[in-house]
Amino acid sequence: MALLEVQDVHSYYGSIHALKGVSISVDQGEIVCLIGGNGAGKTTTLRTISGLISPHVGTIFFEGEDLLAVPAHDLPAKGIAMVPEGRGVFAKLTVEENLEMGAFHRNDKAGILQDIKESYELFPRLGERRKQVAGTLSGGEQQMLAMSRALMSKPRLLLLDEPSMGLAPVLVDLIFDTVQEINRQGTTILLVEQNALMALDIAQRGYVIETGRIVLAGNAQKLKDDPQVKEAYLGG
Ligand SMILES: Nc1ncnc2c1ncn2[C@@H]1O[C@H](COP(=O)(O)OP(=O)(O)OP(=O)(O)O)[C@@H](O)[C@H]1O
Ligand SMILES: [Mg+2]
Structure with missing residues (x-):
């Protein structure tokens, strides 16, 4: 199947x-x-x-x-998770808040923290900008964030x-x-x-x-x- x-x-x-x-x-x-x-x-x-x-x-x-x-x-x-055309990050939220949003349906706090850490390992650039609001990230950084946010739902x-x-x-x-x-x-x-x-x-x-x-x-x-x-x- x-x-x-x-x-x-x-x-x-x-x-x-x-x-x-x-x-x-x-x-x-x-x-x-x-x-x-x-x-x-x-x-x-x-x-x-x-x-x-x-x-x-x-x-x-x-x-x-x-x-x-x-x-x-x-x-x-x-x-199932989707990274939409144009990325669709939450512009006013920080990198870290965007990642948390990706885990909205989860309630395993420790797991979520661990996955945020792994996002920063996958894309160190995001870790350096964890407190920056997403709207001010470059296009490439927004793509990294959109992918990482989707992965936070463990699809x-x-x-x-x-x-x-x-x-x-x-x-x-x-x-x-x-x-x-x-x-x-x-x-x-x-x-x-x-x-x-x-x-x-x-x-x-x-x-x-x-x-x-x-x-x-x-x-x-x-x-x-x-x-x-x-x-x-x-x-x-
Ligand atoms: N919201 C909408 N209202 C009306 N027509 C739409 C809408 N969105 C897409 N279409 C039409 O549906 C068709 C398919 O569009 P779609 O966005 O799926 O194409 P695409 O293959 O993703 O193209 P692109 O490579 O430009 O992103 C197009 O003819 C488009 O004009
Ligand atoms: Mg398209």
Whole structure:
């Protein structure tokens, strides 16, 4: 049984038919990437999985449980966390307060403190800025914080929406390395990226989405060698 099974999902914004039958499965322990151009439906797919949009048609199962019956605010407790596009940190709260918010459904104080410590080990930059309000962090630091905050809920599945967006190359490398490290530590990852080459490099499998439909799927290495993918997403 797959950890996450999305089947034939159709999602709308009013009359706009954004997802037209999306099916994606993610197995325990994998990094799976979802690539595609602007407006293809990547964010909508993650928003639908995380319960922020209710699909008109389709099913979503997580560990065999019907996710469409679970309210979005209960997802962290179920083991799913999302780092949204644009990061969504609480600008007026400090780094440390943001991390505490990520653990809102937990009540194991000692465990929370330990996990905050581990966030600072994963990203020392955050430790140095623990009392700084998040709105004044750089884009890269906000990405680190958004990822760390998501990890505070101890997810089994982490949904990442374009973590490399707007970052300098050296920070992009750091974020991709960290995604791999988080995966090695046991978290399954569904990664949305426009940086298709790097995403396919760290993923085991990938899906390509175009105008709300999955048009290609399979082994990440094979997708990298696919002429259609090369032409459209890897610069030929
Ligand atoms: N709130 C909204 N209201 C109406 N239409 C929307 C809304 N959000 C997204 N859309 C439309 O749904 C489609 C899919 O958008 P989505 O944000 O999922 O794309 P994306 O693949 O994440 O693109 P990008 O790479 O630019 O982030 C687009 O045509 C977009 O215009
Ligand atoms: Mg998007």
